[in-house]
C-alpha cells in the first residue's frame with residue numbers, strides 16, 4: 001500500500017473523522033492515482049468492515065426524514081452506539097445535496113462525538129453515487145460506527161438502490177392515510193421492513209392512528225421480501241422525539257430474526273454479488289461505448305433504428321459482433 005495512506009488507515013481504525021473524510025475524498029476522486037489509493041485503502045479496511053447494522057430510510061419530501069434521523073441518532077448514541085449518516089440524493093449534482101442544508105436540522109446530532117454525517121456524493125450518474133456510498137459504508141464500519149443510516153428522498157430509483165445496500169429498510173409516512181396510500185408507489189411499500197408513521201403528535205395523532213390501521217390492512221395484501229420477518233407499522237413523533245425506542249426495538253427484533261434464520265447472511269451475500277455484477281456491467285458498457293470499432297457504427301446503426309429501417313435486435317447483434325471482433 002502507498003506509504004501516504006498507511007497513517008490514514010490507522011487513523012480510520014481509531015475512528016478519526018478527519019481520516020474518514022480524507023478516505024472518502026479519495027474514493028470520490030476522478031484522479032486515477034487518488035482513486036487507486038482509495039481502492040487500496042478500502043481493501044485494507046475490508047477485514048474491519050461489515051459489522052454494523054445498515055439502515056435505509058426513505059420517505060417523501062417533508063415527511064420528516066431529517067428530523068427523524070436527528071431524534072433517532074441521538075437516541076442511539078444515548079444507548080451507547082456510534083451513528084453514521086450518509087445520503088443518496090439523486091438531485092445532488094444540481095442542488096449540492098439536501099443533507100448539507102440539513103446539517104442545520106441535524107444540528108444536535110452533527111455536534112456529537114459519536115456521529116458522522118456525510119452528504120451525498122455528487123456524481124451525475126446514480127451508479128457512481130451507489131458505488132461511492134457503498135464504499136463509504138465500509139469506511140464508517142471500519143471506523144467503528146455500529147449503526148450506518150443511509151437516507152434517500154422518496155423519488156425515482158434511489159430507494160431501490162438504497163434498499164440494495166442496507167440490511168433494514170425503513171419507510172417514513174405521513175399521517176394522512178387515504179391520499180398517501182395512493183400516492184406511494186406500491187413497489188416501495190414492498191421494499192419496507194418497517195413502516196413508521198411520523199408526526200403522530202398534536203391534532204395529527206388520531207389521523208396517525210387511523211393511518212396505522214389502514215396500512216396494517218394494506219400490508220396484509222403485500223408480499224414481504226423476507227421469509228423470516230413480517231413488516232411492521234409503527235407510529236412516532238420525530239419532533240417530540242417520541243417512539244424512537246419502539247423503532248429501535250423493531251430493528252433489533254428484525255436483526256435477530258434474520259440472523260437466526262440465516263437470511264441476514266444470505267441478503268448480505270446477495271447484495272455484494274449484485275454489487276460486483278453491477279460494476280462489471282458498468283465497466284462493460286463503458287468499454288463498449290468507447291470501443292474504437294464502434295465509434296462510427298453506433299451513430300449509424302442508431303440512425304437506422306430510429307428511422308425504422310432496421311430492427312433494434314439486428315442493430316444490437318451487429319454492434320456486439322463488431323465489438324467481439326475488435
Ligand SMILES: Nc1nc2c(ncn2[C@@H]2O[C@H](COP(=O)(O)OP(=O)(O)OP(=O)(O)O)[C@@H](O)[C@H]2O)c(=O)[nH]1
Nearest residue numbers: 060061062063064065066067153198199237238239
Ligand atoms: N408535527 C410534527 N412535525 C414534524 C415532525 N417531524 C418533522 N416535522 C416537521 O416537518 C417538516 C419537514 O421535516 P424534515 O425533517 O425537514 O423532512 P424531510 O423528510 O427531511 O424533508 P426533505 O429533506 O425535504 O426531503 C419540518 O418543518 C419539521 O419540523 C413530527 O414528528 N411532528
Ligand SMILES: [Mg+2]
Nearest residue numbers: 065066098102
Ligand atoms: Mg431532509
